[in-house]
Amino acid sequence: MPLPDLENPHLAKHSVSTRAAGSEPHIDTEPELPEWWLAAKQAAWERFNELPLPTRLDERWRFSKLSGLALDSYALTREERAAQTMSQRAHHPMEEEAHETPYQCPTLPPFERAATLCFHGQTLVHGVELPEELAERGVIFEPLTEALATHGDFLRDYFHKYPTELGSEKFTALNTALTNTGAILYVPAGVEIAEPFLVEHSVEGEHAAAFPHTLVILGERAKATLVEHFTSDTEAPQLVSAVSDLHAAAGAQLTYIGVQDWSPAALALHSSAIAVERDARVLSINLHLGGAQVRHESHSRLLAPGAHSDMCSLSIAHGHQEFDQRTLQTHAAPNTSSDLLYKNALLGHAHTIFSGLIVVEPDAQKTNAYQSNRNLFLSPDAHADSLPGLEIEANDVRCTHGSTSYRIDPEQLYYLLSRGIPPAAANEMLVFGFFEEVLNKLNDTHPALRDALSTFTQQKFKATQSA
Amino acid sequence: MSAFSPSIASDDAPTSASQDKGVLAPNPVAGIDQTRGDFTYDVEYEYDAGVGLSEATVRYISQVKKEAPWLLDFRLKALKKFESMPLPTHWATKDLENIHFDKIRYYLAQGQKPKRTWDEVPDDIKETFERLGIPEQERKFLAGVEAQFDSEAAYSNIKSIVAKQGVIFVNSTEGLREHPELFRKFFGKVIPTGDNKFAALNSAVFSGGSFIYVPPGVKVAQPLQAYFRINAENFGQFERTLIIADEGAEVDYMEGCTAPKFSTSTLHSAVVELVALKGAKIRYITVQNWANNVFNLVTKRGLAHEEAEIKWIDCNIGSRLTMKYPGVILRGRKARGEVISIALANDGQHQDTGAKMVHAADETTSNIISKSISVGQGRATYRGLVQMGKGLKGCKNNTECDALLINTNSRTDTYPAITVRGDKHATQHEASVSKVSEELIFYMQQRGLTEAQAMSLSVNGFINDLASQFPMEYSVELKRLIDLEMEGSVG
Numbered sequence: 001m002p003l004p005d006l007e008n009p010h011l012a013k014h015s016v017s018t019r020a021a022g023s024e025p026h027i028d029t030e031p032e033l034p035e036w037w038l039a040a041k042q043a044a045w046e047r048f049n050e051l052p053l054p055t056r057l058d059e060r061w062r063f064s065k066l067s068g069l070a071l072d073s074y075a076l077t078r079e080e081r082a083a084q085t086m087s088q089r090a091h092h093p094m095e096e097e098a099h100e101t102p103y104q105c106p107t108l109p110p111f112e113r114a115a116t117l118c119f120h121g122q123t124l125v126h127g128v129e130l131p132e133e134l135a136e137r138g139v140i141f142e143p144l145t146e147a148l149a150t151h152g153d154f155l156r157d158y159f160h161k162y163p164t165e166l167g168s169e170k171f172t173a174l175n176t177a178l179t180n181t182g183a184i185l186y187v188p189a190g191v192e193i194a195e196p197f198l199v200e201h202s203v204e205g206e207h208a209a210a211f212p213h214t215l216v217i218l219g220e221r222a223k224a225t226l227v228e229h230f231t232s233d234t235e236a237p238q239l240v241s242a243v244s245d246l247h248a249a250a251g252a253q254l255t256y257i258g259v260q261d262w263s264p265a266a267l268a269l270h271s272s273a274i275a276v277e278r279d280a281r282v283l284s285i286n287l288h289l290g291g292a293q294v295r296h297e298s299h300s301r302l303l304a305p306g307a308h309s310d311m312c313s314l315s316i317a318h319g320h321q322e323f324d325q326r327t328l329q330t331h332a333a334p335n336t337s338s339d340l341l342y343k344n345a346l347l348g349h350a351h352t353i354f355s356g357l358i359v360v361e362p363d364a365q366k367t368n369a370y371q372s373n374r375n376l377f378l379s380p381d382a383h384a385d386s387l388p389g390l391e392i393e394a395n396d397v398r399c400t401h402g403s404t405s406y407r408i409d410p411e412q413l414y415y416l417l418s419r420g421i422p423p424a425a426a427n428e429m430l431v432f433g434f435f436e437e438v439l440n441k442l443n444d445t446h447p448a449l450r451d452a453l454s455t456f457t458q459q460k461f462k463a464t465q466s467a
Numbered sequence: 468m469s470a471f472s473p474s475i476a477s478d479d480a481p482t483s484a485s486q487d488k489g490v491l492a493p494n495p496v497a498g499i500d501q502t503r504g505d506f507t508y509d510v511e512y513e514y515d516a517g518v519g520l521s522e523a524t525v526r527y528i529s530q531v532k533k534e535a536p537w538l539l540d541f542r543l544k545a546l547k548k549f550e551s552m553p554l555p556t557h558w559a560t561k562d563l564e565n566i567h568f569d570k571i572r573y574y575l576a577q578g579q580k581p582k583r584t585w586d587e588v589p590d591d592i593k594e595t596f597e598r599l600g601i602p603e604q605e606r607k608f609l610a611g612v613e614a615q616f617d618s619e620a621a622y623s624n625i626k627s628i629v630a631k632q633g634v635i636f637v638n639s640t641e642g643l644r645e646h647p648e649l650f651r652k653f654f655g656k657v658i659p660t661g662d663n664k665f666a667a668l669n670s671a672v673f674s675g676g677s678f679i680y681v682p683p684g685v686k687v688a689q690p691l692q693a694y695f696r697i698n699a700e701n702f703g704q705f706e707r708t709l710i711i712a713d714e715g716a717e718v719d720y721m722e723g724c725t726a727p728k729f730s731t732s733t734l735h736s737a738v739v740e741l742v743a744l745k746g747a748k749i750r751y752i753t754v755q756n757w758a759n760n761v762f763n764l765v766t767k768r769g770l771a772h773e774e775a776e777i778k779w780i781d782c783n784i785g786s787r788l789t790m791k792y793p794g795v796i797l798r799g800r801k802a803r804g805e806v807i808s809i810a811l812a813n814d815g816q817h818q819d820t821g822a823k824m825v826h827a828a829d830e831t832t833s834n835i836i837s838k839s840i841s842v843g844q845g846r847a848t849y850r851g852l853v854q855m856g857k858g859l860k861g862c863k864n865n866t867e868c869d870a871l872l873i874n875t876n877s878r879t880d881t882y883p884a885i886t887v888r889g890d891k892h893a894t895q896h897e898a899s900v901s902k903v904s905e906e907l908i909f910y911m912q913q914r915g916l917t918e919a920q921a922m923s924l925s926v927n928g929f930i931n932d933l934a935s936q937f938p939m940e941y942s943v944e945l946k947r948l949i950d951l952e953m954e955g956s957v958g
Contacts, residue, residue, distance in 0.1 A: 057557045062884070149894035346890075362876065377890030381857075384888075390881040391898045399900040405887040406894075 033145065034152035035359065040159070044176035051170040060167030063353045063385040064324050068267060068293040071239065083431035108229050108259065109452040114195040115141050119181045119212070120233075121204045134193065140186040141197055147184035158217055158247055160381060161410055164271040166326040171269040175211045175241040182213035182243075185226055189219035189249070196225035196257070196449055206236035214244040218252035218280075225255040225446060232263035232290070239384055240268040242410065248280035250304070255283045255445065260461070262290040264319070270298045272428050274311075276336075276389070278304035288315035289460045295324040302329070302336035302364075306337070313342040314438040314457065317350030317382070318464040327356040329371065340371040345431060346382035347464055355387040362393040371401035374457040376408070376434050382397065428465075432458055502693055502874075504599065504725025505758060507698055510593040511618075516574035518701065522546065525671050528574045532640055532674070534649070545660045545670030552664040560817060562788050568761055571703040571734055573672045574618045581613070581620035581638055592621045599725060601694050609687035610937075611636040615706060616696050618674040625691070633682040634718075636691055638708045642678025653711055655772045657740040657796065665764040665790075669705045669738040676706030676737065681716035681747075689939065690719035690752070695735075697726035697761070703734040710740070712747035712775075713842060721752040721938070725785075730756035732787065741769035741777055745799065748776045754941060757785035757816055765791045768823070773799030780936055782809045782945065783818045792850060794823030797831035797862075807933050808837040811949070812845030812877075821850035821882075822866075826892075830861040837868045838930050840949075841877035851883040853894060860891035868898040871929050873922070903929075923950045 010105035053069055054061040055269035103330060116128040130141045147155060163172065183199040203210040216226050232238055240262060248254045262268050268291045276282050288294060315323045329338040344352040354373040376385040386403040408430050435457055442450035486734045516527045524545050529539040582588045584603050596602060596614050606613040611625035613636070620638040629636070635646060642650050660670040677693050697704050712718050726733055735757060743749045749769060757763055761785040769777035779793035793805030806822035824833035839847035847870060855862045870879035881898045903925040911921035927934070927946050934942045 059558045063886070068710070298727060365494075365875070376885065377887070377892075380889045380891065381889070382890065383857075384886070385898070386885040386887075388881075388883060388896065388898070390870075390879070390898060390900060392880070393869070393876070393878045395875050395877050395902045397872075397900060399897050400897075401881070403883070403885055403896040405885065405892065408892040413859065 032149050034156070036156055037148055037152060038046040038169040040280065041177050044173045045369075048170055048173040048177055051173060053170065054167060058165070058167060060326065060355075062355070062387070064295065065293060065322055065351075068322070072399075077401075082175050109455045111452040112195050113198045113227075113446045114193050116198040116200065117143060117183045118142070118200040118202075120202050121208065121210065122181045124181075134191070137191050138188040139191060139193070140184060142184050143216075144184055145180060151184075151186075155215065158215055158245070161247070162245070162273045162275045162299070162301055162326070164273045164297045166271070166299055166328055167270050168269055168295065168297050171241045172243055172271050175213060175243045178209075179213040179243070181210065181217065181324045182215070184215050185224065187219060187222040189217070190221050192223035196227045196255070196446065199226065199228045201228070201230050203232045203238050203240060203266075204234070206234055207238065209239040210242075212240070212242045214242075216244075216246045216254065216256065218248045218254050220249045221251040222249070223253040225257070225449070227257040227259065227449070229259045229261070230268075230290075231261050232266060235264050237267070237292075238263050238264040240266060240270070242268070242270040244270070244272045246272065246274045246282060246284070248276050248278060248282050250278040252277070252280045252423050254280070255442070256285070257376070257449070258284070258286040259453070259456070260286065260290060260294065260296070262294070264290060265290060266291045266294075268294045270276045270295070272299070273296065274300040274309055274348045276300065276307035276309050281304035281308045281310070283310040283312070284440060285312045285314070285438060287457060288317070288325075289457070291321065293322045293324070295326070297326045300327040300330065300338055302331045302333060302338060304333045305335040307333065307336045309338045310441065311338065311340040312438045312441055314435055315344045315352060316347070316457065316461050316464060317344060317352050317392040318347035320349050321354070322351045324353040325355070329356070329358045329369055329373075331358070331360045331367040331369060333367045334364055336364065337368040338370070341438060342372070343374045343376070343434060343436060344384060345376045345378060345461070346384055347378045349381045349383075350379070351385075353385045353387075354403075355389070356401070357389040357391060358399055360392045360394050360397050360399060364396045365396040367394065367397040367399065368398045368426060369397070373403045375405040376431070378407070378431070428461075430460060470903065490828040492702065494504045504756065505728045506598070507727040507838070508595060510577060510698055511592055512575045512577060512699070514574065514576040514579070514618075514760070516572065518572055519569045520546075520573055520672070528674060529607060529674055531574075531576075534643065538643065540673050541655070541660075545667050548661050549664060549667035549671055552661070552667060554664060556709040557763070559648050559790060560788065560819065562733065562817065563762075565732065566734060567774075570731075572699065572701050573703050573705070574674055575699050575702060576617060576619040576674070577621070579619065579640070581623035581641070581667055583624050585622060588622050588799070591833065592616050595696060595698065596622070596694065599694065599696070604692070608689060609692045610687055611691045613638055613677050613693045614696070615675045615704075617699055617704065620675055629687060631685075633801045634685060634687060635678065635680040637678050639673065639676040639678050639709065640710065646678070646680070649711070650678060650709065653740065653742050655740075657742065657768050657830060658738055658766050659854070665736045666766040668737050669736050669766070670708060672703070672718065673703070673705045673707035673738065674945070676707070676708040676739075677710070677720070679710040679718065679720065681712045681718045684715045686717040687719065690721045692721045692723070695722065695724040697733055697735065700729045701731050703736065706728050706737045706804065708739040710749060711742045712744060712749050712750070714744045716744075717744045717748040719750045719752065719938075721754070721941070725756055726761055728760055731760070733758075733761045735763045735765070737765045737767075739765070739767040741767060743771045743775035743777050745773045746775060748778075750778045750780065751793075752780045752937065752941065753782060754945075755781075755785055756781045759785060759787050759813075761786045763789040763791065765789075767791065767793040769795045769804070771795055771797050771799060771802035771804055773828075774801045775799060776803040778805040778807070779822070780807045781820065782937070784811045786818075787815065788817045788819065790819045792823050792852070794825065795833065796825045796827060796851075798827050800828045801830045803831070804833040804835070806835045807936055808835075809930055809933055810837070810839040810847050812839065812841045812847040814843040814845060817846045817848065818925075819848040819850060819915065821848075821852075822865055822877055823852040824854070826853075826855045826859065826862040826864070832863045834864070835866040836933060838871070838933055839869075839879060840871045840873065840926060840929070841879050842872075842873045844876050844878070846878040846880070848880040849898070851894075853883070853885045855887045855889070855892045855894070857888040859889065862892040864894045866887050866894075866896040866910055867923060870900045871926065872900065872902050
């Protein structure tokens with residue numbers, strides 16, 4: 001699919017004129033959502049209602065707690081859907097008030113960023129605007145509904161272009177049908193942005209349901225980083241069905257960080273589809289800290305030679321949390337590579353599932369794929385399922401995977417103790433060391449972000465210890 | 468030894484079943500070895516349960532075997548179970564849908580009692596086993612042999628020196644008749660009827676297979692062997708094997724199998740249960756070389772008590788579809804389980820093999836080593852399950868799966884499932900997929916080997932450490948067989 005032509009006056013006019021307005025409300029009229037979008041929502045709603053909930057016979061849900069997927073208590077009725085559509089039409093993003101000082105997200109440690117969008121529920125409560133210089137170069141960073149109204153035709157091709165094929169079809173249909181928050185990030189060809197973009201989602205209220213939809217499109221040789229932070233204002237049950245789709249055109253470099261810290265009683269399902277074109281590189285890191293039952297699906301497609309996808313995850317599972325992570329690395333072209341590292345630290349009665357599959361399609365010779373799942377047990381009552389899979393249909397490939405489950409190495413612990421370090425601190429040190437391998441992927445490009453995430457995960461881990 | 472040697476068709480040989488029936492996909496590469504078992508005799512069957520499966524079929528089998536009422540009940544319940552269970556196609560290949568259960572003959576036998584000497588065995592059946600080299604092997608290195616022809620054992624004998632130690636080695640029908648107490652105590656305990664659809668089918672219509680009991684402390688020096696032969700077309704073979712090694716006993720069991728290549732598919736669905744009591748050791752060696760029209764759907768599981776050891780050495784070369792995951796339930800402290808698996812999938816073949824290790828006691832250890840080779844359009848699949856239960860400590864598992872892909876359109880899959888509960892265990896799983904290195908081939912060619920020879924040598928190197936675990940006679944033949952399979956496969 002060709003990326004938008006910036007010479008196209010229609011699109012350029014939109015991206016420049018809306019941004020050039022500066023601090024003024026930049027949408028003069030209510031966003032007019034495109035017809036195709038409303039039709040897609042209607043179709044998705046019908047699909048959601050048609051599709052059955054997963055059953056025991058569905059291998060893609062093997063080991064998952066299916067009883068936790070009952071959606072009744074969230075009252076997803078047609079009426080509510082109508083109400084949502086109303087409010088979505090009524091709200092005016094970024095109109096609330098002008099903040100003079102950069103807005104700090106409530107929980108993530110600060111790091112320098114290019115721009116921020118902060119949603120409470122479905123309302124955009126705050127935003128740090130895109131620097132004018134980037135806006136002038138055609139960068140788009142807007143709330144979903146606004147972007148749809150202004151750039152709908154261009155975005156149309158990217159919505160669900162490559163759906164994840166990992167079992168959550170019903171829930172992604174629900175997302176499409178009801179989504180009204182989320183961000184669109186588009187970086188045109190050749191534009192490189194060092195500072196990360198931040199999208200903050202906070203779900204508000206008991207039994208609230210949220211459907212964030214994030215779409216990232218990098219043009220050829222573009223470079224950008226997006227951080228999504230998911231939180232709740234409550235510890236009550238909530239439902240989230242999120243979609244974050246990433247597209248990297250030829251030679252683009254995309255870094256995506258998802259920091260998941262939902263309400264401890266939340267049921268959350270998150271699908272992420274990653275499309276990587278020729279010589280492009282995508283690094284995705286997902287941190288899983290919150291939620292009661294969380295399923296994350298991540299599907300990378302290596303579409304042209306030289307494409308590379310790095311898929312990482314770090315989970316701190318405690319209490320009775322269930323983190324259910326399913327991945328797919330589809331090598332659809334020769335000379336592509338992918339590297340997956342999913343690490344789980346298990347405390348309390350937590351349950352983690354890792355189910356990964358590397359698929360090498362018949363013509364994808366010279367594929368180099370790796371997949372690794374490491375489970376660190378910190379509790380006698382924790383439970384981990386690991387299903388690292390391979391499906392290889394080409395012979396000139398290098399595909400390996402590994403899965404290990406272990407506890408803290410007594411010899412390493414003994415060494416630290418013999419150096420006079422107290423047991424609790426020594427243990428913590430070793431656990432933090434376990435985390436570092438994932439976060440270190442950001443060392444070269446985003447040291448400040450790395451430190452912020454490191455501090456955040458360490459705080460979270462300490463909180464589980466004192467709980 | 469000859470379980471693999473290619474046969475030279477002699478003039479007086481019976482007609483090759485596959486000659487003009489067009490069989491499945493032509494398989495020029497695998498054809499070489501598989502002609503070995505590819506012959507059939509027109510045998511007059513005295514007992515025939517007819518075509519299709521119903522309660523009457525089950526009653527017929529039970530009646531001709533003069534079975535006790537409890538066993539008929541057991542069979543009928545199993546039949547109901549079989550009928551109620553769906554095919555496991557939500558995870559397994561859809562090829563299972565090509566089995567026509569209503570077109571299969573479930574019981575065919577010439578007689579009910581196996582002969583103790585080859586002289587007594589009817590000529591055509593004896594001829595079959597002569598051609599397969601069984602009597603010769605028996606003389607050479609076996610402690611006992613059972614030769615099953617379709618549904619029943621035609622021959623069964625154990626060397627008197629072994630029998631004097633109290634070792635029982637008979638077929639399952641005799642086992643039930645002569646040792647009912649012992650048989651019933653362990654029968655169906657390791658693999659329950661409803662374990663899977665094919666275990667239920669076997670439970671309903673089983674016939675033949677071995678019953679072995681090794682008394683406490685007896686170490687059987689030479690292996691016991693069973694040979695399974697399918698002769699008839701549209702036939703289903705459902706042997707049932709039960710091996711019990713009492714405390715401190717040791718036994719090796721080997722099985723081989725062949726069938727002629729018919730144009731219709733043949734079903735082989737066995738259930739094998741092993742029980743190793745305290746400190747016992749059982750080593751079970753399979754060399755599966757069915758013709759590639761055979762659906763080979765086998766359930767094999769062992770129960771290892773305290774400090775016992777069960778080792779499955781499983782080699783799959785033949786069949787159209789094999790689904791077989793030998794398992795060990797490690798029930799006693801320090802029990803040990805091992806699966807060594809070699810699979811070779813050629814054109815038109817799917818080897819879906821693997822292992823199951825269920826750790827149900829402290830300090831149990833298991834090891835799974837699987838190597839598969841996919842040639843042509845062959846597909847090799849590893850499917851594994853490792854479980855470590857709650858409240859246990861000191862369990863360890865090591866799994867290694869290596870796959871070698873020979874041709875550009877060869878396929879391999881790996882589907883392990885590892886479940887660990889608690890922080891006192893260690894598991895590690897590794898898998899790799901590779902092809903034969905071009906540099907290696909180039910080096911050997913430059914030293915004067917042909918490309919095919921170089922390829923054979925590389926492939927043999929790939930499985931060498933596993934092949935050496937087979938008894939001598941088998942490992943030599945295994946290498947020869949790989950050579951043959953590799954011929955013409957380069958490119």
